Amino acid sequence: MVLNLPIFKSSDRLLDETSQKLSSFAPRHIGPNSHDIQQMLEVLGFSSLDALIDQTVPQAIRLNQPLKLPAAESEYAALVSLKKIADKNQVFRSYIGMGYYDSITPPVIGRNILENPGWYTAYTPYQPEIAQGRLEALLNFQTLIIDLTGLEIANASLLDEATAAAEAMSLSYGVSKNQANGYFVSRDCHPQTIDVLQTRAEPLGIKIIVGDHQTFDFEQPIFGAVLQYPASDGIIYDYRAFIEKAHAKGALVTVAADPLSLTLLTPPGEFGADIAVGSTQRFGIPLGFGGPHAAYFATKEEYKRLVPGRIVGVSKDAQSKPALRLALQTREQHIRREKATSNICTAQVLLAVIASMYAVYHGPTGLKQIAQNIHSLTVLLGEGLKRLGYKISSEHFFDTLRVELGRHNLEDILAVSEKLQINLRIFDTTAVGISLNETTTVNDVLDILAIFAGDKELPFNLEEWFSPHLLISSSPHLPLPRQSTYLTHPVFNRYHSETELLRYLHKLESKDLSLTTSMIPLGSCTMKLNATAEMIPVTWEEFGKIHPFAPASQTQGYKILFEQLEAWLAEITGFAGISLQPNAGSQGEYAGLLVIRQYHENRKEGHRKVCLIPTSAHGTNPASAVMCGMKVVAVACDSQGNIDVDDLKAKAEKYSNELAALMVTYPSTHGVFEEGIQEICAVVHSHGGQVYMDGANMNAQVGICRPGDIGADVCHLNLHKTFCIPHGGGGPGMGPIGVAAHLVPFLPGHVVVTINDSTQHSHIGAVAAAPWGSASILVISWMYIGMMGSAGLTQATKVAILNANYIAKKLESYYPVLYQGKNGLVAHECILDLRSLKKSAAIEIDDVAKRLMDYGFHAPTVSWPVAGTIMVEPTESESKQELDRFCDALISIRQEIAEIESGKVDIQDNVLKNAPHTAESLITGEWQHPYSREQAAYPAPWTREYKFWPAVGRIDAAFGDRNFVCSCLPMDAYS
Structure with missing residues (x-):
């Protein structure tokens, strides 16, 4: 998407002081205005913001000069500046491949997920009752991966294909019983994957053995292996014999597979792979010069507790309705620490959601048609290249050809390709690679063939033999055709019209609390404003349609962006x-x-x-x-x-x-x-x-x-x-x-x-x-x-500290502040101690967290870093009004607890123990609780103006772990 912005004349940039103030971004980003700040300081007993900071931050470490950063620009001016940088990137048609392919983001997904703050400002779904939409989308993602790979379980995504392969190596090393330290890596893997594996292996004493899987003799003991499917140069190998030999030696085998090819090829799980990894980038996610993209990780159920990252599992809520939550080893490294199998506690959720909805939108038939079309055009290209006198390295391929140049000169080919604004992969001076993608058309194939024809006309008419190759149902170039079905669940077969998908996306979004609803006061997580002006350039094609291995001459805009950002971050950090x-x-x-x-x-x-x-x-x-x-x-x-x-x-x-x-x-x-x-x-x-x-x-x-x-x-x-x-x-x-x-x-x-x-x-x-x-x-x-500049960034930090101390001060008489600095102040977050409530009222930390949902808030960080506490971080973006509303909610909850302590309210049947309250629980069946429906649903005045309803009641996490399911349930489970 290109932002059409007028280019300023030099005189237009000479804004007077008044207009600079009016267009300043910092007051848009920082929540409290000057009047609010003064009121908050009065509560804390300080005359100025600087006086507060002087008492909070040790003088010995203070930076006593402004950051040396460019002057702040308005949103409009910053967009213009960045657009000029973006214009220095050249968007060529990319056929480089190597795990990165141009793709088409369906507009309904682009507008309603990628560009939608209801999706991109939500937090990790650690409070699942108010994250059911995201969790359902991730469950769809896991089902997609399970079906395509033919394995039993999948996680909710990882960072990229190479690091997913490294995680597979770690899992294999952890479960290996043969005491070997060798790990075989096929030379046909993508080079960046081999690079990351070598980086990851060396500190652990793992010996990477890069070789040819066809000649590896297994004399060297190995605990695992990774193979590329199709290979990096496009060749489709039958790995069954290799896997049998590896298993005989006690080694686990990982297959790094292109998921789109798996709509046509036998899935790894069906030919013996123990683990499958890969990238879902070509499922509607822009190239983005390398990311972000959602990797996938699938394996056998016996390894479920060793899977890195997160897994979405199915459980049930207090009313026995199906409900989703993060399962098993979620945040395991926070518990196991140095005994953890991985340091990864994250996922590429937004990108996994996009990939899953791409599959929902196209369905199994649509995905197969896309794959068939790409393959058909690749067959067409291969035939044309052979007619031009070139040799392709194998007749077994999906979308990628390695072209042997023979007597032809590489420089001549590159000169024509640059003229046509086409990028090919260069293996060496004797061979190039061509990887087609979803955006490729017959005209693109003609242009590619023109590169190899040089200054000659094509000696054939492509249209004469094009039709027979289009959307072929079986192909001799696919040696391991898929026989099994996939994506049979109704979710992948219902939402194929835009109307239906739009409503489905909105239904899921409405189940999730995001920054569009209220503040998300999570300590250590800094859920601040993600301004629209900051987000807009992400969708510009000058940034989004660039392959990460495009020639440097085409990525000068990115070079400037990196150099400037690195310089700014170096100045901010002092490095x-x-x-x-x-x-x-x-x-x-x-x-x-x-x-x-x-x-x-x-x-x-x-x-x-x-x-x-x-x-x-x-x-x-x-x-x-x-x-x-x-x-x-x-x-x-x-x-x-x-x-x-x-x-x-x-x-x-x-x-x-x-x-x-x-x-x-x-x-x-x-x-x-x-x-x-x-x-x-x-x-x-x-x-x-x-x-x-x-x-x-x-x-x-x-x-x-x-x-x-x-x-x-x-x-x-x-x-x-x-x-x-x-x-x-x-x-x-x-x-x-x-x-x-x-x-x-x-x-x-x-x-x-x-x-x-x-x-x-x-x-x-x-x-x-x-x-x-x-x-x-x-x-x-x-x-x-x-847009913030030195003064704006510094002010943001000061206000973040102010907001945290304001909350701590307002709440300290209700919930003790656990840790404070030398002068009784906190930094940008505070820990409130709720541990005494368990003894006085049998109230657990989760009871408070779930009751906050009834007030329309996401809970702060619970029971970390100290069990029985909540860690609150308001950020600088939240206004005094929102901070007061949050404090009022916690004060009201403390009063509800006081009624339990006094014996006025039942110690087990009360608004906290039964929270959160869904709309359904309030209006169906007999109301048998000792408190009113009104108190349950509308505990604060603002809930009457706007009510965010949790989609499900409190979830039974233990049930889900005992009855582990990580793929979509049949529809009758929800009836």
């Missing part, structure tokens, strides 16, 4: 270098620790493998450290939630010769600016270690202090938190890392695209499939920083 490659916060953690590990290796200190981690840390921290081959040693926290410096010193001394790193979150996971942070960094440095700072709480630092100045050596940034990329219901995100100067040479590289100084050979390998991760959504953070 010397930035890598934009990690495509999730967990990937950022992993990449940052790998950089530290490589630094030690480079200094001949590879024996440094101890990672100190506070007991309060995110669960992904210890999981990431273990994935990097490190040994986790816990550091205690004191009664105020701060790192116990004495314990830190003792552990650093004890492991001095082995110390690799400390992982620390700042402000702390307990929502406090620790006074001793510089001393903590100095202690670690004095023993030869590096300091990794988890940037989850960067929203409290921007413009006020900087990780690089504090003493951190590495920090990852959650762009989906601090820098406004929306959560998308649980993904996408981005987790770039900033590093100090001595670590810059070790930032991630990439096997396909050079992204580091070619003279440097010390960098770590790729941590994600695409060189710049999910590149297309970086425009969101570019727009945010560009």
